[in-house]
Amino acid sequence: MVQEEVKKAIRDIPDFPKPGIVFKDITPIMQDAELSKAIVQHLKSIYKDQKVEAIAGIESRGFLFGYPLAMELGIPFILIRKKGKLPHKTISYDYDLEYGSATIEMHVDAVSKGQRVLVHDDLLATGGSAEAAAKLIQKGGAEIIGFDFLVELEFLKGADKLRSLSDNIRNLVAY
Numbered sequence: 001m002v003q004e005e006v007k008k009a010i011r012d013i014p015d016f017p018k019p020g021i022v023f024k025d026i027t028p029i030m031q032d033a034e035l036s037k038a039i040v041q042h043l044k045s046i047y048k049d050q051k052v053e054a055i056a057g058i059e060s061r062g063f064l065f066g067y068p069l070a071m072e073l074g075i076p077f078i079l080i081r082k083k084g085k086l087p088h089k090t091i092s093y094d095y096d097l098e099y100g101s102a103t104i105e106m107h108v109d110a111v112s113k114g115q116r117v118l119v120h121d122d123l124l125a126t127g128g129s130a131e132a133a134a135k136l137i138q139k140g141g142a143e144i145i146g147f148d149f150l151v152e153l154e155f156l157k158g159a160d161k162l163r164s165l166s167d168n169i170r171n172l173v174a175y
Contacts, residue, residue, distance in 0.1 A: 002042045005035055007173050024151050026122055044072045053116040056080050058133050061122035078110045080133045093136035104132055111142035124149040127158030134165045
């Protein structure tokens with residue numbers, strides 16, 4: 001089962017990026033081409049019948065599986081990036097972080113009115129980045145049909161923050 005293989009591949013890095021935090025490192029997955037393919041095929045099996053019209057990946061680890069999944073489903077991939085990283089005209093969304101604030105952007109023509117978009121990222125922690133990405137996509141006129149994450153840290157309750165945007169919140173593995 002792909003979920004078991006993913007859990008085996010993820011390594012814990014204690015005290016990163018600061019003391020007391022156990023970082024869930026997905027880079028070993030990137031070194032395993034067969035597991036990476038299996039993840040994309042598993043995600044494809046979940047979303048192929050959900051009428052997803054585009055996938056939005058959050059910079060940068062949301063690109064790792066979001067783009068291959070979009071290619072497998074034959075749909076567009078939307079890049080959600082930090083302010084100043086996209087070359088064309090953009091729309092932006094400002095949001096608060098634990099300490100400070102951030103701005104994310106996407107191209108003005110990245111989504112169309114009413115388009116059904118799935119937001120993808122590698123990790124769901126507190127939900128702030130995913131919520132901001134969804135609100136940016138809505139600002140562009142599209143509809144959020146769900147959220148997909150490789151890993152969810154359930155104890156941080158990020159899914160609670162996203163439920164007002166969609167009840168379709170999935171993870172491959174949870175801690």
